[in-house]
Amino acid sequence: MKVVYPVPNRCINCHLCEVACITEHSKSKNPIGAYSIEGLCFNWEWTKKYADPAEAKAAARSVSSARCKVSIDNANFASSMCRHCEIPDCMLACKNGALYKDSSGRTLVDEEKCVGCWMCVMACRFGVITRNVERQNVPDVPSNGINHHCDLCPNRSTPACVAVCPTQALVYEDRLREHDEMETPK
Amino acid sequence: MQETINTTVLSERDYFEEPDRQGLGIRSLKKGQYFFSLPQYCVERNDANCIRCLVCVRQCTWDSTYYDPDRNVVYNRHENCVNCRRCEAMCPTQCIQIKKWGSGFRENYHWNPKQMISVSKQADTGGVLLTGCGNDLHYETYFDRMVIDASQVTNPSIDPLREPMELRTFIGRKPEKFDPEKASSISTQDCPNYVCEIPLIFAPMSFGSISYNFQEGLARAASEMGTYFNTGEGGLHPNFHQYSKRAIVQVASGRFGVSSSYLKNSAAVEIKCGQGAKPGIGGHLPGEKVTGEISRTRMIPEGSDAISPAPQHDIYSIEDLRLLIYALKEATEYTVPISVKIAAVHNVAAIASGIIRAGADIVVLDGFRGGTGAAPTVIRDHVGIPVEVAIAQVDQRLREEGIRHQGSIIAAGGIRSSADVVKAIALGADACYVGTAALIAVGCTLCQQCHRGKCAWGITTNRADLLPRLPSDVAAERLKNLLCAWSHEIKEMLGLMGLNSIESLRGNRLKLRGVGMNSEELNVLGIKQAGV
Numbered sequence: 014m015k016v017v018y019p020v021p022n023r024c025i026n027c028h029l030c031e032v033a034c035i036t037e038h039s040k041s042k043n044p045i046g047a048y049s050i051e052g053l054c055f056n057w058e059w060t061k062k063y064a065d066p067a068e069a070k071a072a073a074r075s076v077s078s079a080r081c082k083v084s085i086d087n088a089n090f091a092s093s094m095c096r097h098c099e100i101p102d103c104m105l106a107c108k109n110g111a112l113y114k115d116s117s118g119r120t121l122v123d124e125e126k127c128v129g130c131w132m133c134v135m136a137c138r139f140g141v142i143t144r145n146v147e148r149q150n151v152p153d154v155p156s157n158g159i160n161h162h163c164d165l166c167p168n169r170s171t172p173a174c175v176a177v178c179p180t181q182a183l184v185y186e187d188r189l190r191e192h193d194e195m196e197t198p199k
Numbered sequence: 200m201q202e203t204i205n206t207t208v209l210s211e212r213d214y215f216e217e218p219d220r221q222g223l224g225i226r227s228l229k230k231g232q233y234f235f236s237l238p239q240y241c242v243e244r245n246d247a248n249c250i251r252c253l254v255c256v257r258q259c260t261w262d263s264t265y266y267d268p269d270r271n272v273v274y275n276r277h278e279n280c281v282n283c284r285r286c287e288a289m290c291p292t293q294c295i296q297i298k299k300w301g302s303g304f305r306e307n308y309h310w311n312p313k314q315m316i317s318v319s320k321q322a323d324t325g326g327v328l329l330t331g332c333g334n335d336l337h338y339e340t341y342f343d344r345m346v347i348d349a350s351q352v353t354n355p356s357i358d359p360l361r362e363p364m365e366l367r368t369f370i371g372r373k374p375e376k377f378d379p380e381k382a383s384s385i386s387t388q389d390c391p392n393y394v395c396e397i398p399l400i401f402a403p404m405s406f407g408s409i410s411y412n413f414q415e416g417l418a419r420a421a422s423e424m425g426t427y428f429n430t431g432e433g434g435l436h437p438n439f440h441q442y443s444k445r446a447i448v449q450v451a452s453g454r455f456g457v458s459s460s461y462l463k464n465s466a467a468v469e470i471k472c473g474q475g476a477k478p479g480i481g482g483h484l485p486g487e488k489v490t491g492e493i494s495r496t497r498m499i500p501e502g503s504d505a506i507s508p509a510p511q512h513d514i515y516s517i518e519d520l521r522l523l524i525y526a527l528k529e530a531t532e533y534t535v536p537i538s539v540k541i542a543a544v545h546n547v548a549a550i551a552s553g554i555i556r557a558g559a560d561i562v563v564l565d566g567f568r569g570g571t572g573a574a575p576t577v578i579r580d581h582v583g584i585p586v587e588v589a590i591a592q593v594d595q596r597l598r599e600e601g602i603r604h605q606g607s608i609i610a611a612g613g614i615r616s617s618a619d620v621v622k623a624i625a626l627g628a629d630a631c632y633v634g635t636a637a638l639i640a641v642g643c644t645l646c647q648q649c650h651r652g653k654c655a656w657g658i659t660t661n662r663a664d665l666l667p668r669l670p671s672d673v674a675a676e677r678l679k680n681l682l683c684a685w686s687h688e689i690k691e692m693l694g695l696m697g698l699n700s701i702e703s704l705r706g707n708r709l710k711l712r713g714v715g716m717n718s719e720e721l722n723v724l725g726i727k728q729a730g731v
Contacts, residue, residue, distance in 0.1 A: 087663075
């Protein structure tokens with residue numbers, strides 16, 4: 014199936030993929046509306062309870078409502094998101110059966126069933142599942158939030174991140190997984 | 200490529216944290232560097248539309264934009280802004296606008312702010328001020344005062360969409376006479392030429408001054424469009440050897456990267472005697488830009504300034520030049536033409552005549568609008584002459600001496616459009632070098648900071664984290680489009696003049712008329728007043 018792959022040495026660390034992702038998954042479909050009115054961007058206020066700035070940053074990133082995230086390793090950047098594995102580790106690890114494969118092969122989350130135990134976050138070999146604390150699955154019940162990962166933009170032919178990337182650092186294509194060197198983490 | 204370049208790279212924290220300014224929360228004024236803290240541009244951010252996505256913070260390479268997480272506001276250090284407009288281009292909500300700083304100095308006809316800031320910077324540093332790009336002062340551009348003829352009624356114009364139009368140009372020395380005995384197998388043994396499908400060649404831009412990706416883009420665009428790129432004085436990176444038959448390789452006074460395989464595997468060898476942006480001085484690649492790959496290609500230590508000598512140390516006369524030309528001809532076994540590049544200066548016609556008589560097959564005239572990766576500002580702005588008059592004078596002189604066929608003339612320095620190309624060829628050039636236009640094609644905004652090696656557009660930098668900003672295939676695609684568009688426009692203009700070949704335009708000054716020039720200027724350019 015077609016999923017989004019990063020192209021090595023192409024990413025320029027602009028994070029426009031994250032802006033596009035948040036915008037696409039917002040109600041207003043407009044970056045200003047999504048960030049300023051709906052408040053979908055991670056909020057720096059939220060990180061203030063951490064004394065260590067590095068920890069605060071890590072916390073801020075873990076609640077970013079973008080489903081892709083740009084990782085930085087020295088001068089190499091890459092945006093990563095869910096690969097929708099054939100046999101997803103996250104799905105096997107989920108104790109509630111909240112994760113499932115749909116007919117097109119996408120790995121999706123049943124928001125009603127997710128309880129926020131984070132076994133999927135532990136199991137994911139690409140580290141692309143984050144916590145969505147903005148969206149409480151059951152109102153009025155304290156929760157850690159729910160599983161949050163790439164859904165390949167169901168309302169678009171090409172995912173928003175691929176369409177917006179200024180240097181074509183993301184490609185939306187069907188690859189033979191066993192020949193894909195990016196597939197197995199080093 | 201990525202692994203081998205050693206650079207200081209900012210960690211993610213550095214993008215967000217304001218660097219410690221001697222522990223002060225305010226701008227520090229060291230030793231009275233007042234002018235440094237006077238901004239020239241103002242980054243105006245419409246805060247209602249700013250979504251704090253921090254794209255601008257990450258894209259700014261000039262330390263001009265930073266984010267304060269405590270107040271959740273993006274701030275600017277306006278004095279660092281160079282108006283490269285990268286943040287403006289990348290902002291997803293278009294909330295950034297860069298403006299000229301509102302307050303200036305008290306009006307003064309004699310002292311402009313640029314000169315005052317230069318004086319202050321020199322008082323701060325005691326050094327020669329460097330800059331990039333071409334001469335930006337308001338000298339008259341003769342291209343803008345020449346107009347092109349068109350066919351009406353009495354002579355038919357030609358439609359390039361329906362009739363063949365020839366842009367192919369042979370660059371190099373032409374045989375003295377046509378020998379019918381050898382007509383069946385025309386030999387170019389004595390007169391090697393290189394064949395350009397279009398009269399546009401990429402100007403010398405060295406690897407080091409420009410990025411690896413951009414040079415690869417130039418090489419690929421040149422290969423696919425049937426034209427050539429010029430290595431500049433920086434040598435040819437081993438990865439580009441596959442494009443070497445499309446490379447005009449330079450032998451400059453520093454001799455960077457020159458080896459026998461470099462010379463032999465080329466389309467032409469160019470002896471660089473001068474550069475339009477800095478006539479009379481050598482090339483200068485600031486040490487900041489000499490990273491691993493560049494040091495290996497140029498064969499110089501990493502981090503050292505690559506300053507080539509002002510003269511070629513073995514050339515002090517036309518006779519010496521002849522020795523070098525023939526040394527290179529011997530080295531290349533007479534298979535490639537030898538070109539000599541000079542800056543357009545006073546008496547250029549006599550110099551060019553000497554160069555052709557010394558055995559050069561091509562003479563390149565680089566006008567004072569020509570760009571550079573780094574040159575002293577004062578030299579860039581005040582030395583040299585316009586390329587238009589240089590072409591006209593050289594072409595005229597070579598014709599008068601009966602040696603015009605012995606060498607081709609290439610015009611460089613300040614070619615901005617296909618109209619400039621047509622005018623330069625009508626004045627007597629065979630082809631044009633395109634440098635600054637190629638840079639603009641891939642995103643350059645002429646912010647003139649090439650010498651700092653931090654180009655936010657990824658063009659004139661080799662910092663590993665900035666390289667991906669200009670991928671080579673994007674560069675190649677855009678450059679190809681530029682050449683394609685210009686060649687179509689040149690064909691249209693040839694057609695409307697009633698010509699069907701670029702050869703018929705060369706030196707055809709009757710196709711040009713001057714507007715608003717005095718008789719002396721018209722005389723020097725060898726063209727008539729409009730209306731006559």
